[in-house]
Amino acid sequence: MQPLTRVEGRAIPLGLKNVDTDIIIPAKWLKTISREGLGAGAFEVLRAEPGNVFDNPAYQGAPILIAGDNYGCGSSREHAAWAMLDLGIRVVIAPSFSDIHSGNAVKNGILPVVLPQDAVDRLLEVAREGLEITVDLEAQTVTTPYQDRFAFEIDPFRKHCLLNGLDEVGLTMARGEAIGGFEAQRTAAQPWLMRGTAAA
Amino acid sequence: MASRPRTLYEKIWDAHVVETRDDGTALIYIDRHLVHEVTSPQAFEALKVAGRPVRRPELTLAVPDHNLPTTARVDASGKPVPIADPESAAQLAALEVNAPAFGIRYIPATAKEQGIVHVVGPEQGFSLPGTTIVCGDSHTACHGGLGALAFGIGTSEVEHVLATQTLLLQQSKPMEVRVEGDLGPGVSAKDLILHIIGTIGAAGGSGYVIEYRGKVFEAMTLEERLTVCNMSIEAGARAGLIAPDDTTFAYLKGRPMAPKGAEWDAAVAYWRTLHTDDGATFAKSVTINAADVEPSVTWGTSPEDVVPIGGRVPHPGDFADESKRVAAQKSLDYMGLTPGTPMTQVPIENVFIGSCTNSRIEDLRAAAAVLKGRHKADNVRWAIVVPGSGLVKAMAEDEGLDKVFTDAGFEWREPGCSACLGMNPDKVPPGERCASTSNRNFVGRQGPGARTHLVSPAMAAAAAVAGRLADVRELV
Numbered sequence: 001m002q003p004l005t006r007v008e009g010r011a012i013p014l015g016l017k018n019v020d021t022d023i024i025i026p027a028k029w030l031k032t033i034s035r036e037g038l039g040a041g042a043f044e045v046l047r048a049e050p051g052n053v054f055d056n057p058a059y060q061g062a063p064i065l066i067a068g069d070n071y072g073c074g075s076s077r078e079h080a081a082w083a084m085l086d087l088g089i090r091v092v093i094a095p096s097f098s099d100i101h102s103g104n105a106v107k108n109g110i111l112p113v114v115l116p117q118d119a120v121d122r123l124l125e126v127a128r129e130g131l132e133i134t135v136d137l138e139a140q141t142v143t144t145p146y147q148d149r150f151a152f153e154i155d156p157f158r159k160h161c162l163l164n165g166l167d168e169v170g171l172t173m174a175r176g177e178a179i180g181g182f183e184a185q186r187t188a189a190q191p192w193l194m195r196g197t198a199a200a
Numbered sequence: 201m202a203s204r205p206r207t208l209y210e211k212i213w214d215a216h217v218v219e220t221r222d223d224g225t226a227l228i229y230i231d232r233h234l235v236h237e238v239t240s241p242q243a244f245e246a247l248k249v250a251g252r253p254v255r256r257p258e259l260t261l262a263v264p265d266h267n268l269p270t271t272a273r274v275d276a277s278g279k280p281v282p283i284a285d286p287e288s289a290a291q292l293a294a295l296e297v298n299a300p301a302f303g304i305r306y307i308p309a310t311a312k313e314q315g316i317v318h319v320v321g322p323e324q325g326f327s328l329p330g331t332t333i334v335c336g337d338s339h340t341a342c343h344g345g346l347g348a349l350a351f352g353i354g355t356s357e358v359e360h361v362l363a364t365q366t367l368l369l370q371q372s373k374p375m376e377v378r379v380e381g382d383l384g385p386g387v388s389a390k391d392l393i394l395h396i397i398g399t400i401g402a403a404g405g406s407g408y409v410i411e412y413r414g415k416v417f418e419a420m421t422l423e424e425r426l427t428v429c430n431m432s433i434e435a436g437a438r439a440g441l442i443a444p445d446d447t448t449f450a451y452l453k454g455r456p457m458a459p460k461g462a463e464w465d466a467a468v469a470y471w472r473t474l475h476t477d478d479g480a481t482f483a484k485s486v487t488i489n490a491a492d493v494e495p496s497v498t499w500g501t502s503p504e505d506v507v508p509i510g511g512r513v514p515h516p517g518d519f520a521d522e523s524k525r526v527a528a529q530k531s532l533d534y535m536g537l538t539p540g541t542p543m544t545q546v547p548i549e550n551v552f553i554g555s556c557t558n559s560r561i562e563d564l565r566a567a568a569a570v571l572k573g574r575h576k577a578d579n580v581r582w583a584i585v586v587p588g589s590g591l592v593k594a595m596a597e598d599e600g601l602d603k604v605f606t607d608a609g610f611e612w613r614e615p616g617c618s619a620c621l622g623m624n625p626d627k628v629p630p631g632e633r634c635a636s637t638s639n640r641n642f643v644g645r646q647g648p649g650a651r652t653h654l655v656s657p658a659m660a661a662a663a664a665v666a667g668r669l670a671d672v673r674e675l676v
């Protein structure tokens with residue numbers, strides 16, 4: 001995973017509410033067994049509309065996406081995060097995110113920034129002017145050339161992983177002893193919990 | 201010292217904390233992991249590349265469902281029928297190879313136990329009350345009907361669970377959805393959950409785990425509880441729960457992977473402690489009056505776009521919120537609906553009875569009860585029933601339900617996800633409508649351009665007979 005500290009660039013002013021993961025990447029693209037190349041199907045339904053923001057040359061290659069409430073709702077498909085990454089998106093700014101999708105985003109080095117609706121509206125305006133927005137993860141701020149400055153909250157562990165590009169699986173495997181202790185306790189107290197498919 | 205009163209969610213959470221980090225994130229032990237072919241190949245691939253084994257293979261169960269065609273799986277000579285779509289075939293083949301390679305129990309497409317993961321887990325007794333259950337699929341919330349903390353995860357988390365049998369999580373807040381009173385005749389669990397989502401909104405449960413409370417849920421069968429919890433995710437909640445009780449225990453007893461003998465007794469004794477304590481507090485509470493719930497149907501492209509069957513297509517101007525007005529207009533354009541049209545005048549060309557929400561034996565019985573002695577209308581071009589598992593299918597055939605469906609003009613299919621998401625060949629054609637017992641009416645969900653109206657199994661049957669959305673209470 002690519003570390004993320006500061007992202008500076010133009011932003012795609014999508015603004016739409018309830019952008020579900022079927023919109024981010026339709027089911028027909030889920031048949032891959034790889035993580036690569038999903039950008040081709042990203043936002044396919046929206047891109048079928050003439051004049052859509054994604055194909056507007058002003059926002060080509062923009063690393064930031066600005067959306068409405070409940071971004072990434074629906075299916076848990078991580079393909080949505082892979083598709084966004086393949087498009088070059090590293091930051092999504094929205095008033096709220098689905099829990100599952102924001103987790104998937106972080107695990108792939110994409111920063112979900114939660115800001116109040118009025119801040120998001122302001123950033124949409126700036127983005128529509130084609131101006132660059134700066135997202136600073138270290139300082140937890142989003143700034144614009146007009147001196148707007150919005151502070152955002154982020155879970156400290158997520159921040160740490162994003163800043164350092166850390167692999168969560170490796171981090172947890174290092175806690176193997178604690179997990180083993182928990183398993184031993186359960187096997188003694190509630191052995192049926194540990195049988196799983198072996199019970200059949 | 202007596203411990204502080206806790207909600208059911210908090211009890212299950214507390215019992216699974218391996219350790220808590222300084223930042224408040226907890227390492228949570230995962231008891232049961234379900235795997236299907238779509239969200240797992242990249243996880244297995246990552247394990248292979250890093251040389252990591254699966255920590256507890258017996259706590260994961262693999263079953264193909266999303267891509268499988270629902271036509272005959274073996275030919276006349278008993279040989280498996282090859283899968284025509286090469287990409288689907290590759291994904292299915294990857295699971296078939298990966299599961300045994302990592303020591304994971306795999307249910308093949310041709311086994312009678314095969315089905316949709318969320319039907320198979322409870323049916324096999326793999327999913328149990330009080331456990332943490334995950335799957336790379338958002339409708340994992342379904343298993344909450346057993347009183348389990350069950351939720352969907354992404355592929356990186358699938359890899360995390362395979363390698364460590366844990367997940368790093370932030371605790372959600374407990375939310376109560378209390379339903380007062382009784383449901384009226386002809387009103388099903390599906391109507392209730394659609395009504396709840398319509399009331400609290402598609403983001404109403406965001407950040408919460410919902411516990412459904414009230415005597416309506418206590419009176420429900422286990423299958424109905426699974427239907428309710430299944431759609432918790434459509435209200436934005438991480439998971440949904442219903443406290444386990446005798447109905448739950450009776451359902452599980454004797455299932456292949458459920459505890460047996462003395463362990464069964466110990467398990468039941470533990471499960472009886474799994475309820476919200478008197479005096480426990482919820483971070484959010486919503487009360488619904490059961491008498492207000494009618495057979496429900498969606499008109500738009502979000503599961504919150506719900507109206508009673510006696511209602512009309514709304515005007516975008518009816519919504520107070522500007523962004524909802526815009527969204528409503530977009531939905532109406534996509535759905536090809538005119539504001540003010542009575543829902544019962546919306547014609548239907550396709551009917552899909554299936555999905556992890558409504559493909560269990562009771563669902564098929566409810567639909568068959570409406571269809572018995574009737575036939576689908578001529579304008580309904582495609583009507584299919586896709587049982588949730590091979591075992592459901594066999595049970596339905598024993599009861600003669602397959603005959604009721606085929607006599608009514610329905611196709612009787614092999615189990616799988618099918619037209620719920622149209623990854624296999626079962627798709628609704630562009631611009632056509634479908635009365636569907638599934639859980640998502642998103643744009644393109646049932647196929648590009650497909651227009652979905654979410655309904656209960658009985659309402660889907662009624663729509664098939666009437667050739668339009670219809671109130672099932674007028675048919676029975």
Ligand code: SF4
Pocket residue numbers: 265266316317318337339555556557616617620621638639
């Ligand atoms: S039936 Fe539909 S919602 Fe359920 S697991 Fe399959 S695709 Fe997902």
